[in-house]
Amino acid sequence: MRYNALRIFKEALTGHKGWTPAWRDAEPQKNYDFIVVGGGGHGLATAYYLAKVYKKSRIALLERRWIGGGNVGRNTTIVRSNYMMHGNQPFYELSLKLWENLEQDLNFNAMMSQRGIINLFHNDAQRDAAIRRGNSILLHGSDAVILDKAGVKELYPFLNTESARFPIMGGLLQPRAGTARHDAVAWGYARGADQHGVDIIQNCEVTGFKIENGEVKGVETTRGDIMAPKIGVAVAGRSSEVMAKAGLRLPIESHVLQAFVTEGLKPILPGVITYGAGHFYISQSDKGGLVFGGNLDYYNSYAWRGNLPTVEEVVEEGISIFPNIARARVLRSWGGIMDMSMDGSPFIDQTPIKGLYFNGGWCYGGFKATPASGYCFAHLMATDTPHKVATALRLDRYKTGHMIDELGAGAQPNLH
Amino acid sequence: MLIPHPLLGPRDAGEFTYLGDATLLDRPDWQSETAPQEFYDYVYTRENPPGVHRELWYHEYGDRNWIVVTRNVSTHEILGAELAQDVAKNKGTA
Numbered sequence: 001m002r003y004n005a006l007r008i009f010k011e012a013l014t015g016h017k018g019w020t021p022a023w024r025d026a027e028p029q030k031n032y033d034f035i036v037v038g039g040g041g042h043g044l045a046t047a048y049y050l051a052k053v054y055k056k057s058r059i060a061l062l063e064r065r066w067i068g069g070g071n072v073g074r075n076t077t078i079v080r081s082n083y084m085m086h087g088n089q090p091f092y093e094l095s096l097k098l099w100e101n102l103e104q105d106l107n108f109n110a111m112m113s114q115r116g117i118i119n120l121f122h123n124d125a126q127r128d129a130a131i132r133r134g135n136s137i138l139l140h141g142s143d144a145v146i147l148d149k150a151g152v153k154e155l156y157p158f159l160n161t162e163s164a165r166f167p168i169m170g171g172l173l174q175p176r177a178g179t180a181r182h183d184a185v186a187w188g189y190a191r192g193a194d195q196h197g198v199d200i201i202q203n204c205e206v207t208g209f210k211i212e213n214g215e216v217k218g219v220e221t222t223r224g225d226i227m228a229p230k231i232g233v234a235v236a237g238r239s240s241e242v243m244a245k246a247g248l249r250l251p252i253e254s255h256v257l258q259a260f261v262t263e264g265l266k267p268i269l270p271g272v273i274t275y276g277a278g279h280f281y282i283s284q285s286d287k288g289g290l291v292f293g294g295n296l297d298y299y300n301s302y303a304w305r306g307n308l309p310t311v312e313e314v315v316e317e318g319i320s321i322f323p324n325i326a327r328a329r330v331l332r333s334w335g336g337i338m339d340m341s342m343d344g345s346p347f348i349d350q351t352p353i354k355g356l357y358f359n360g361g362w363c364y365g366g367f368k369a370t371p372a373s374g375y376c377f378a379h380l381m382a383t384d385t386p387h388k389v390a391t392a393l394r395l396d397r398y399k400t401g402h403m404i405d406e407l408g409a410g411a412q413p414n415l416h
Numbered sequence: 417m418l419i420p421h422p423l424l425g426p427r428d429a430g431e432f433t434y435l436g437d438a439t440l441l442d443r444p445d446w447q448s449e450t451a452p453q454e455f456y457d458y459v460y461t462r463e464n465p466p467g468v469h470r471e472l473w474y475h476e477y478g479d480r481n482w483i484v485v486t487r488n489v490s491t492h493e494i495l496g497a498e499l500a501q502d503v504a505k506n507k508g509t510a
Contacts (some may be wrong), residue, residue: 300471411459
């Protein structure tokens with residue numbers, strides 16, 4: 001079923017009785033050509049692009065619970081491509097281009113809103129770094145604007161550029177960045193994949209891999225064995241646990257990142273702001289809630305909830321830049337479990353096991369990457385060669401010395 | 417989280433900084449034939465299990481001891497804490 005305005009009008013007049021489920025609840029078959037493990041944004045996008053762009057069929061997507069119930073349902077919905085490193089920027093720019101056309105491509109309203117992101121800076125060194133990053137973004141063919149204090153003031157008149165502990169000097173703005181509706185992204189990809197013949201199989205946990213002579217043959221699941229010569233795993237947050245079932249040990253630790261949303265307020269924040277003096281980012285949802293977050297809790301966790309010291313720190317940072325939100329009530333907080341890789345950058349690669357592919361290590365930046373991650377992972381699985389914008393995202397890059405340390409922080413998860 | 421410091425009793429986790437997996441106490445032998453692979457694993461790869469995990473916490477805003485904490489990372493329940501120097505002595509690595 002295609003969605004369109006006429007259809008919505010007709011359904012509105014007839015009691016909304018004509019809508020059908022957006023995707024089939026498929027039964028697992030015994031054999032497929034491709035299996036994608038993980039029904040989050042990246043897995044669903046992978047299945048969608050495998051079917052649509054790479055014209056593959058006989059594809060199963062396995063999800064241990066329900067689709068979209070993991071990190072794609074637990075993030076702060078920011079979409080951007082303001083990266084600097086050569087191994088990253090072309091990848092995220094492809095992602096942003098796919099985001100810009102996502103709703104037309106999927107025929108699904110993902111509420112993509114290019115409201116712009118501004119990274120504030122507060123001293124000369126930060127300004128120089130922002131200009132360097134901005135130049136790098138422009139050289140990679142994307143968009144970036146340096147704003148001085150007056151420029152920031154024009155966009156956000158209420159920001160304190162004078163008397164704050166860290167007065168704002170200016171900011172690096174990416175006007176094409178923005179936000180998208182995270183659940184709709186999962187649902188849109190699921191519907192698109194289903195329309196291209198992908199079997200979306202929920203409540204189907206992968207409990208083991210069938211591997212013979214170094215080649216993967218299939219997976220063992222809670223709903224029986226399912227065979228396929230090519231299996232891609234995109235289960236970020238639980239990558240270590242799933243890949244350990246195939247005997248692989250990864251350069252990844254799982255950490256929790258908390259996020260928060262306040263009660264609905266009148267529009268005060270047109271775009272996304274990140275605070276350079278601490279680590280704090282905030283936007284306002286279409287319903288009016290302020291959505292914000294900060295640093296990781298910084299210790300291994302699979303608990304899907306954080307602890308209070310980080311809540312205190314995030315809220316302190318928020319209020320130090322936006323004293324006017326101090327009395328807004330926080331309605332909800334949540335924690336997502338993320339793969340922290342050693343250099344803060346992701347992996348899309350083949351594994352030492354033939355036919356087994358890995359997508360993970362997204363750290364706290366997986367949402368914005370969803371379309372390109374799926375596209376490049378589908379490319380890798382379909383052609384056995386990395387997509388040209390994902391050639392640097394190798395699993396063995398620490399061994400070969402090709403880290404992608406975007407933050408310039410070093411080689412451990414607790415530094416990113 | 418409250419970390420049961422072996423000398424000081426329960427202390428708020430906010431007083432500590434975290435390093436990671438306690439296997440970092442077991443530094444490989446640099447003269448081993450397979451040292452490059454062993455050091456790659458030591459520095460970069462992790463078991464990263466759900467459930468019980470032994471990890472190193474540094475009491476930075478306290479007595480500056482390194483503590484080996486045994487913790488269930490799926491529930492945040494803390495099962496025990498020992499001084500890292502005691503753990504290393506018992507292993508014969510200190």
